[in-house]
Amino acid sequence: MTTDKPLTQHINQDKPLAMPEYIDVGGYRSVDKILQQMSAQDVQDVVKDSGLKGRGGAGFPTAMKWSFVPKFEDTDPRSGDDKYLICNADEMEPGTFKDRWLLEGVPHQLIEAMIIASYAIGANKAFIFLRGEYHLAAKRLQQALDEAYQQGYLGDNIRNSGYQLDLYLHTSAGRYICGEETALINALEGQRANPRAKPPFPQVSGLFGKPTIVNNVETLCNLPHIINHGADWFKQLSNNDDAGTKIYSVSGRVQRPGLWELPMGITVRELLYQRAGGLSPGLNLKGFLPGGASTDFLTVEHLDLVLGYDEVSAAGSRLGTGGIIVLDDQNCPVAMVLNLLKFFAQESCGFCTPCRDGTAWAVDALTRIEQGQGSQQDLDNLHKLCDFMWLGKTHCALAPGAVEPLQSALKYFHDDFEQHIDKGCCPYSGHH
Amino acid sequence: MSLATNLPRVGEGNINLVQLSYRDYLSVEEINAIEHEVAILGQRQAAGIEAMKLVQKNRGWISDDCLYAVADLLQMPASQLEGIATFYNLIYRQPVGRYVIHLCDSISCHLTGFAQVSEAIKEYLGIDYGETTSDGMFTLLTNACLGSCDKAPAMMIGEDHFEHLTPQSATDILRQLCAENDKDELNLRE
Amino acid sequence: MDKSQPDNPDTSNPAAAQVTVHIDGEPVKLRQGDNLLEAMLSEKYNLPYFCWHPAMGSIGACRQCAVTQFADQEQQKGKTIMACMTPVSDGMYIGLNHQPAAEFREQVIAAMMTNHPHDCPVCGEGGACHLQDMTVMTGHSMRRYQGQKRTFSNQYLGPLINHEMNRCITCYRCERFYKDYAGGNDFSACGSKNQVYFGRQQDGILESEFSGNLVEVCPTGVFTDKPFSAHYTRKWDLQSAPSVCQGCAVGCNISVGERYGSVRRVVNRYHHDINGYFICDKGRFGFSYVNNDSRIETARGIELSSEFKPHQLAIALARYKSADNFGIGSERASFESNAALKHMVGSENFCSGLTDYQHFCLDIIRSVMSAKQPPSVNEIEQSDCIIVIDEDLTQSAARIALAVRQATRNAAFDKAEQLGIPRWQDAAVRTAGQACRSNLFLLQSKSSKLDDVATYAEPLHPAAIIKLLQGLGNANQPDSISDMPFDNGLASLLQEIKTALQHAKRPLFIAGCSAWQLETLQAVEQLALQAPPHWQFAFLPDAVNTMGLASLIDQHTMSLEQLIAKSLQQSTVIVLEHSLSTLTRAQQYQLAEQSQTLIVIDHNQSLLSELADVVLPSAPFTESDGSSVNYMGLVQPFFAVKPPNSPIHPAWHWCLLLDSTFGRQNLANITTLSQLRAYLAEHDSSFPDMSRLLAEQLLFKSARQPMRYSGRTAMFANQTVHEPKSPQDTESPFSFSMEGAGRTDVQGQALPKAFSWAPGWNSEQSVYKYQTRIGGRMNHRAEAITVARGADKNLAWQQRKSDTANPGVLSFNGLLIRRLSHLFANDALTDDIAEFKLLAPVACLLVNPADEANLAATSATHVTLISDDKTSMTVRLITCDDVARGTAYLHHPLLNLHNAIAQVSDIVQASSDDIARQQQGQSEQLQSILNQKSRALSRLQKRDQQIPIQIVGEGR
Numbered sequence A: 001m002t003t004d005k006p007l008t009q010h011i012n013q014d015k016p017l018a019m020p021e022y023i024d025v026g027g028y029r030s031v032d033k034i035l036q037q038m039s040a041q042d043v044q045d046v047v048k049d050s051g052l053k054g055r056g057g058a059g060f061p062t063a064m065k066w067s068f069v070p071k072f073e074d075t076d077p078r079s080g081d082d083k084y085l086i087c088n089a090d091e092m093e094p095g096t097f098k099d100r101w102l103l104e105g106v107p108h109q110l111i112e113a114m115i116i117a118s119y120a121i122g123a124n125k126a127f128i129f130l131r132g133e134y135h136l137a138a139k140r141l142q143q144a145l146d147e148a149y150q151q152g153y154l155g156d157n158i159r160n161s162g163y164q165l166d167l168y169l170h171t172s173a174g175r176y177i178c179g180e181e182t183a184l185i186n187a188l189e190g191q192r193a194n195p196r197a198k199p200p201f202p203q204v205s206g207l208f209g210k211p212t213i214v215n216n217v218e219t220l221c222n223l224p225h226i227i228n229h230g231a232d233w234f235k236q237l238s239n240n241d242d243a244g245t246k247i248y249s250v251s252g253r254v255q256r257p258g259l260w261e262l263p264m265g266i267t268v269r270e271l272l273y274q275r276a277g278g279l280s281p282g283l284n285l286k287g288f289l290p291g292g293a294s295t296d297f298l299t300v301e302h303l304d305l306v307l308g309y310d311e312v313s314a315a316g317s318r319l320g321t322g323g324i325i326v327l328d329d330q331n332c333p334v335a336m337v338l339n340l341l342k343f344f345a346q347e348s349c350g351f352c353t354p355c356r357d358g359t360a361w362a363v364d365a366l367t368r369i370e371q372g373q374g375s376q377q378d379l380d381n382l383h384k385l386c387d388f389m390w391l392g393k394t395h396c397a398l399a400p401g402a403v404e405p406l407q408s409a410l411k412y413f414h415d416d417f418e419q420h421i422d423k424g425c426c427p428y429s430g431h432h
Numbered sequence B: 001m002s003l004a005t006n007l008p009r010v011g012e013g014n015i016n017l018v019q020l021s022y023r024d025y026l027s028v029e030e031i032n033a034i035e036h037e038v039a040i041l042g043q044r045q046a047a048g049i050e051a052m053k054l055v056q057k058n059r060g061w062i063s064d065d066c067l068y069a070v071a072d073l074l075q076m077p078a079s080q081l082e083g084i085a086t087f088y089n090l091i092y093r094q095p096v097g098r099y100v101i102h103l104c105d106s107i108s109c110h111l112t113g114f115a116q117v118s119e120a121i122k123e124y125l126g127i128d129y130g131e132t133t134s135d136g137m138f139t140l141l142t143n144a145c146l147g148s149c150d151k152a153p154a155m156m157i158g159e160d161h162f163e164h165l166t167p168q169s170a171t172d173i174l175r176q177l178c179a180e181n182d183k184d185e186l187n188l189r190e
Numbered sequence C: 001m002d003k004s005q006p007d008n009p010d011t012s013n014p015a016a017a018q019v020t021v022h023i024d025g026e027p028v029k030l031r032q033g034d035n036l037l038e039a040m041l042s043e044k045y046n047l048p049y050f051c052w053h054p055a056m057g058s059i060g061a062c063r064q065c066a067v068t069q070f071a072d073q074e075q076q077k078g079k080t081i082m083a084c085m086t087p088v089s090d091g092m093y094i095g096l097n098h099q100p101a102a103e104f105r106e107q108v109i110a111a112m113m114t115n116h117p118h119d120c121p122v123c124g125e126g127g128a129c130h131l132q133d134m135t136v137m138t139g140h141s142m143r144r145y146q147g148q149k150r151t152f153s154n155q156y157l158g159p160l161i162n163h164e165m166n167r168c169i170t171c172y173r174c175e176r177f178y179k180d181y182a183g184g185n186d187f188s189a190c191g192s193k194n195q196v197y198f199g200r201q202q203d204g205i206l207e208s209e210f211s212g213n214l215v216e217v218c219p220t221g222v223f224t225d226k227p228f229s230a231h232y233t234r235k236w237d238l239q240s241a242p243s244v245c246q247g248c249a250v251g252c253n254i255s256v257g258e259r260y261g262s263v264r265r266v267v268n269r270y271h272h273d274i275n276g277y278f279i280c281d282k283g284r285f286g287f288s289y290v291n292n293d294s295r296i297e298t299a300r301g302i303e304l305s306s307e308f309k310p311h312q313l314a315i316a317l318a319r320y321k322s323a324d325n326f327g328i329g330s331e332r333a334s335f336e337s338n339a340a341l342k343h344m345v346g347s348e349n350f351c352s353g354l355t356d357y358q359h360f361c362l363d364i365i366r367s368v369m370s371a372k373q374p375p376s377v378n379e380i381e382q383s384d385c386i387i388v389i390d391e392d393l394t395q396s397a398a399r400i401a402l403a404v405r406q407a408t409r410n411a412a413f414d415k416a417e418q419l420g421i422p423r424w425q426d427a428a429v430r431t432a433g434q435a436c437r438s439n440l441f442l443l444q445s446k447s448s449k450l451d452d453v454a455t456y457a458e459p460l461h462p463a464a465i466i467k468l469l470q471g472l473g474n475a476n477q478p479d480s481i482s483d484m485p486f487d488n489g490l491a492s493l494l495q496e497i498k499t500a501l502q503h504a505k506r507p508l509f510i511a512g513c514s515a516w517q518l519e520t521l522q523a524v525e526q527l528a529l530q531a532p533p534h535w536q537f538a539f540l541p542d543a544v545n546t547m548g549l550a551s552l553i554d555q556h557t558m559s560l561e562q563l564i565a566k567s568l569q570q571s572t573v574i575v576l577e578h579s580l581s582t583l584t585r586a587q588q589y590q591l592a593e594q595s596q597t598l599i600v601i602d603h604n605q606s607l608l609s610e611l612a613d614v615v616l617p618s619a620p621f622t623e624s625d626g627s628s629v630n631y632m633g634l635v636q637p638f639f640a641v642k643p644p645n646s647p648i649h650p651a652w653h654w655c656l657l658l659d660s661t662f663g664r665q666n667l668a669n670i671t672t673l674s675q676l677r678a679y680l681a682e683h684d685s686s687f688p689d690m691s692r693l694l695a696e697q698l699l700f701k702s703a704r705q706p707m708r709y710s711g712r713t714a715m716f717a718n719q720t721v722h723e724p725k726s727p728q729d730t731e732s733p734f735s736f737s738m739e740g741a742g743r744t745d746v747q748g749q750a751l752p753k754a755f756s757w758a759p760g761w762n763s764e765q766s767v768y769k770y771q772t773r774i775g776g777r778m779n780h781r782a783e784a785i786t787v788a789r790g791a792d793k794n795l796a797w798q799q800r801k802s803d804t805a806n807p808g809v810l811s812f813n814g815l816l817i818r819r820l821s822h823l824f825a826n827d828a829l830t831d832d833i834a835e836f837k838l839l840a841p842v843a844c845l846l847v848n849p850a851d852e853a854n855l856a857a858t859s860a861t862h863v864t865l866i867s868d869d870k871t872s873m874t875v876r877l878i879t880c881d882d883v884a885r886g887t888a889y890l891h892h893p894l895l896n897l898h899n900a901i902a903q904v905s906d907i908v909q910a911s912s913d914d915i916a917r918q919q920q921g922q923s924e925q926l927q928s929i930l931n932q933k934s935r936a937l938s939r940l941q942k943r944d945q946q947i948p949i950q951i952v953g954e955g956r
């Protein structure tokens, strides 16, 4: 039995499936399959064929990432060294709440998926790095883990295959930067979560200096289905070149904010109007962030844009997490950007100069503009800061992420900025 | 730390070396829970964050003494643990109220009425962000996106999440917590 | 080039190929695999940076070192990269002055300035500030940010370091140095975003012995030199001279700064083989005795005007003339002074100032040095297996301890290399390396600050250490070592060390002299003489010029015991810069009473100088030229930073002046140091020809004062409107003025630098302009001269050896009581430094809990040590199991001044009176230290107003 909503078909937000029920609906079948019939390389090959790309924001091909884990000859003294799989469940990008849905609604699916990924890269220890605020998810995951251990799907000698995997839940102490995979590794090591320099990539020197793969929750959750139904099936799920489905979400002042698992490559219009019901009464669409807080604004003219990795990039933004945040015409765009930049300034780890001081500077300038005390100089500074914090100039992608909504707002909502300065007040005040 | 390499100095003045043994401070349960974490991670110092979260759960916040005790247990310098404690949002290095309100101030909430909810809460409690009510009941903090964007505005108090907030519902929740607390105290007294 | 040392171009990538990189269109040869920043700086480009440090590598935090990388020659647009994070590869096209990169670098400064205060005028870093230099270099001059600045509160970090966090630009260098490099654990980065705070967990004294390096490591004024700040002068107003630290036998190179007649500060002076970029706190702060009121400034016991002529001195001294003249040399006096004394009184009448026991020990050291060339500090850092023998290096030769700590990282570098991670990728190497460390065995009787990186650090009884050494030497019976009482598992430790040594490519043994334990040194000698060629041995004698003194010892040289045993009724005894603290008080009195005349030549008062008939004021290292010989036998010249104030003279000069009265008139015609050196080189086989180091350069005067030395004409205006003539320095290649082009030609460049400066680089970072490449040797460095090697066993000593016991060690009830070695309380001169007295431990006795029972003082807080002659000493009793059973460590400030307790007949629980007295004494001591500190400061400040003109007149 196949489905067009593999990720969410068994979601039950109120009471997720317990282990036996989950097994009844076909859960953990993929684990038996790989343990009995497939080598690690086989698993990697299927995933490669499926075209699965990372759903954590960057869209990097998953199998390719796995292939960077060094494969030592048996004679190499390092061949017996530990390797780690980490599930990035630190979802903290504003406007993004898809992983929460999967974690709370069907925790066993993630465990099943992590067994597959661990097996594929040869890891015997894996961690779920869960953001600290997701208490319900933590409870449900822990229960699912306990069940999986009891049923012999985790621990020594899983299903008598000789394969051993220990999977632990780790809850974070709260920090957006922990979502960045190398910062996450530092956090897991009990250190300050400053990102690490790359290279070396974590696939080579990650957790405790050992080869480590970090994958997003949604990315991983695709694995059981790819194993069960094959690469071709997975590819045909989508409307475009990106394989599979995607969990899209919409927030902001729309009629029906929420989450939907849909084929990769639907249009913005379909998502915004068919699923989310369009804007709330009396409001018009002014713009939107297509994939979370760290993506560039798009506007009304992009309604027919296809929500795929390449398509959104071509339009000057990023698919990111697929979480659309809608700006209506009664909310002040300057205030919105200010809110976003405050977030990034607040969550900057403080390691590199452009981000540490640049985001705070942007907040200062935006605050002044929003309060009607801004000047042309502030606007100039904002333009400069966009360049200053851009990719390659910072130590990690947080600051460039902050630049995306800022630079696009300066482009699309230029008049609003000018008005704030000219009028000496926020033209929207009273509304937002 | 070894005594013979850290001898008292002539000019130590009134700044004393902290000598606090974890055994005198942490409960057996806390120690066991932390040791469990150490066993999972395989390195003592790696458990620092988790250890502080565990201790904070029991004690509300991480006092200096908590910090020294955990550092002692994990055989790591207190200053290093301080560096970690002050990095993370969910570790409190100052006393907090019985209920810590984490009001989401991120974008989706911002777009859907955070400001009004925030005003209402502040007015109701008579405090600003980072402050604690004089009766020690509430501390008000902001929080980055709580992942309730489709049900915004949202807040988290302890482990409970509240969504679809309005100025009215938010203050109602606080009122109710006060009432429950009073009931608890009554029960305790009886 | 340095012939005495193999030129191993050391630290990174020795075999790296040179490749061609195009920088702004110009082809340049750079070393492949280096990071681009380091490679470009090696080629003397001006590329700003902050977080990178030549000794600590890259982390990519500040983003200041941005350049443009083009895909090829044609491409107009390139991407901005961080030079410090980019390995050099063949055929790179780099834009340094490319507009976008240059603009970005300016923006980085602008961003840092959003929070950096505008307090340069009151900031101690001003004028020597890396941030100022980089601000100018990037052209940032207009402030665009209009918001508020963040503010922090500062911490009290002890008497040495000031903290002003608002100036922080968050480059993370301080934390990386203090914690990662130097192993300190009371310091870290706290907070996050633009609120990162660097400091301690709470106010308190910084525990690291290397904390002073924060002053130089910090590119701005967050960490500044506290004593210097208290009596401050801008760097450009400092008169400076290259010098050598007098703190221990390592001989770190330093630059000393002076103004208005007082010495203000010491900074590191880069030396590739020795201190590199770092010195210890003793080196940085341990000079201030030269400013103290304990200085001897006039002659005592004779009538002598300050501008005396030699014959007037002879007349004044005539009445002290005696039949015999003896001279006592010293480990802290310069090589030249000791040699001058020896030649003045003659070999037969020269006493080394050392005990018999010290002689025996030194003889062993010299014998090993002749067989095995001692490794430099840099070479120590390259070792992959180190065995430290009965020495707390952090306390006795701190810079070596720092090097040993780095050496333990070699295994991690190797591991990272396997993963393709270059060694300059600092954080990545640490991640990949994890706890992987090269072997370090600390065979010691007390815990030390290297324990955290050691393979083995359990306290061992000294006898067990000797056993181990013997076991190591005995290849035929690999495992035959019987366990000692107290020390279990010795056999397996021996096996472990043997295995480690077998695998090591550059094994190294380090032994020291703070315990002067003959048997241990003998065991090391045994081992060294039969060791395979690649095993290295380093011995650390206990004072700056011990090896210089040792090389002057011949078969006639007397020990202290031999001298004292003589009947001195008809004799004049001349003591050279020595307080004879190995003698008891009674012995010092006895010496003074017995000898017909006791003449003390010294710069600071001591008990001995009080007892002397004649005291002649000598110039400390800051006021005289000379040289000292470090543990490697390396002869290192130091230069006066200011001329001495008459009648103060360098000790060697006093020897010349005394020759006509007390000497053999061999030195009659010598008046200058270069003449003396020439004479000595000719007449003393152990004194080298130093002209290579010095004389050639006399032609090229180099300025002691920087070009911006300001207000010179106004300096004495409150006393005279005539600008006094600058003092002439006919001796050294330096002038006491701003004049002196120096430096431009090859030989000029070969001079040690009086201060660090290069156009655009006012901070200490400018040194790179004078290095062959980053972290390499200095350009055109003068050839090194070594002595004290190749000496034969001194047979005269061998015969006397038999029955002497180590006078420095006490014993009681089977307990071996040793002097506690402590960096800030190791010698008599530390007693003149208020800051050090605050940092010194309280008077105490450290014992293992198991030995407490032996003391008849169980669970006492204080004990009293009693000797036969009824002298007694009450100290705090500290029991700790990081002291080996059977050993105890004693510290008391008096022990630095004289042998305050010659033997122990009993140790008892201190009476409450004794305790009260002891505590009273301690708090009085503290008060007097603080008084001393403020008195000294106000005296110096007052002197700034009334500088004796003679300082600047004809000083010598």
Ligand SMILES: Cc1cc2nc3c(=O)[nH]c(=O)nc-3n(C[C@H](O)[C@H](O)[C@H](O)COP(=O)(O)O)c2cc1C
Pocket (backbone or CB within 6 Å): A053, A054, A055, A056, A057, A058, A059, A060, A062, A065, A088, A089, A090, A091, A092, A093, A176, A177, A178, A179, A180, A181, A182, A214, A215, A216, A217, A219, A220, A396, A397, A398, A401
């Ligand atoms: C500042 C920052 C925050 C991030 N936060 C998250 C996150 O919360 N969850 C996530 O899965 N990936 C996050 N990422 C992306 C991760 O670094 C990483 O690319 C991802 O977990 C890889 O998983 P994938 O290959 O499955 O997409 C973040 C990246 C950055 C730069």
Ligand code: SF4
Pocket (backbone or CB within 6 Å): A177, A194, A195, A347, A348, A349, A350, A351, A352, A353, A355, A356, A394, A395, A396, A397, A398, A399, A400
């Ligand atoms: S861009 Fe820099 S300061 Fe910002 S989070 Fe990344 S590393 Fe930290």
Ligand code: FES
Pocket (backbone or CB within 6 Å): C037, C048, C049, C050, C051, C052, C059, C060, C061, C062, C063, C064, C065, C066, C082, C083, C084, C085
């Ligand atoms: S020096 Fe290159 S980033 Fe700091």
